[in-house]
Amino acid sequence: MDDQECPRCKTTKYRKPTLKLMVNICGHPLCEGCVDLLFLKGTGNCYECNQPLRRGNFRVQLFDDSSVEKEVEIRKKLLKDYNKVEEDFNSLAEYNDYLEEIEEIVFNLCNNIDILETNNSLLSPFPDGAKDIVSVYASRMSENVTDLPALFSQPSQDLPKHFSSGIRIGSNLGLSVPAIVKPELGPLYKYEPTIKMIDGPDYPSWDDVRRGNYLKHVRTETVEEKAGGYVCAIATMRALNDAFAGLYHTNKRTSPAAVET
């Protein structure tokens, strides 16, 4: 993909590896340097199509094909308003028509067909008080995503209606609740004690070691060792363990089960 080239200064990715192409709403790329130069005042016209652009709307081009970049941007903007779901329609056919309409608008905007007309027809699904309806849909969407109906419905009377800052709780002022994905719960963990095959006589338990006289015969841990989590009972237990384990080992090939009985 070394053939990326800025249309204005003709710098290529090959000659300047740090080259970053930026695109604006019209979808025509420019390199970072040219953006700095042309949009020094914050606004300006597109180098290719003369469309007035704002500098803040430039983004790094993610796709090699800048028309894809443009379409993604248009869709993002459009679907904020056109967010009806299937349940809002009486039949599937109507819903499909609605989707068809969205595609039509996207196609027109991408290919510069009847731009003015299309822009005017935008938001026509909500002729009056469009904004309110939009926000209803927006809040419903976020509810669906969070999947925590209990949080919204049941304890609403007990919970304070306002934050201390005076903002109403759940009023969806652009603060959509982040989606919480419920983890799939497997079967509960069940502890099973490890079975030690000692193959030797029973050896003293931890309590025996700690309480009995064993510790009189080993070096007690220093303060530093104790701080590190070491106590001499550990070493004592290990030595005893090693001494007792395997004492019953025989050269006869017997299965462990037979030894147990």
Added chain:
Amino acid sequence: MVNALLRPCIISDESELIALREAANQNFILEHRAELTDEEASEHFLSASEERVLVRHYQLQLRDFCKRFSPPMPKVVIGTAFHYLKRFYLNNSVMDYHPKEILVTCVYLACKVEEFNLSISQFVSNIKGDQQKASDIILNNELLLMQQLKYHLTVHNPYRPVEGFLIDIKTRSQLRDPDRLRPGIDEFLDKMFLTDACLLFSPSQIALAAVLQSASKLQENLDAYVTQTLLGQHANVRLVDLIEAVRKIRTLVSKPIESPSREMFKQLEKRLEKCRNQANNPDSHIYKERMLESLNDDDESAARRYSQLSQKENAILEHMKGISKLS
């Protein structure tokens, strides 16, 4: 648990040990005899028992090497190294890999496994002769050794069980000053490592045998401790087997180890030089060639690719020249 850990390293009895060594010897001879008749082969190659003699000799060398080692080594390293050497020659012939090379590799690996931290340069400074060559040999053989040990690198040495028994004896028996036993125990374990005992018995049995042997040397009697305290209510079932194991270990260890006479050893060495596998001899041509080959492998393929590329480019240039002439 311990039993399961030990199983790969413990052999059921002595006849199996002998069978394994015979098999390793026969395998090598079958592979390398080529056109030799049976008689010539038996003259040319070492027999399994002759291999044993050599390995025993090198075990003594291993012990001396470790004793002289500076900085001084912990005992567990020596025990582990012995274990590795024995296990390596269970499945491999002395003629295939020279024991003097495997020996140092065993010690080096044991140092690592037992957390006695040494760099390779520190390690080879203990070796007389060409140290660069020695470190090459060790590093080349290290992976082979691990593979032949089937990556069972943890060795259960009898030293910790000995400590356990001493603590237990101090706590639960009337023996006066059990620390007197230590010199006798160390001596016993030193001898034990020259035998096959550590392949046949569990480390705790060996430790118990060492403790009992040392006690009997001091005219002390620990029988009551073993039968009543140690085994407790299981004494009647388990005692027979345990006594049998301890008895066997003690006879194994107390058997005088016949070290081969100098002449015999020299003669064997000479024959080994002749019949050993030259592909594993670092002084041989075959070995050097093989090493060089593996070293050059990467360079060569790169060079080949380069020459192909340049040929293609030349062809294109020729083609272009032709065009310019035409136009």
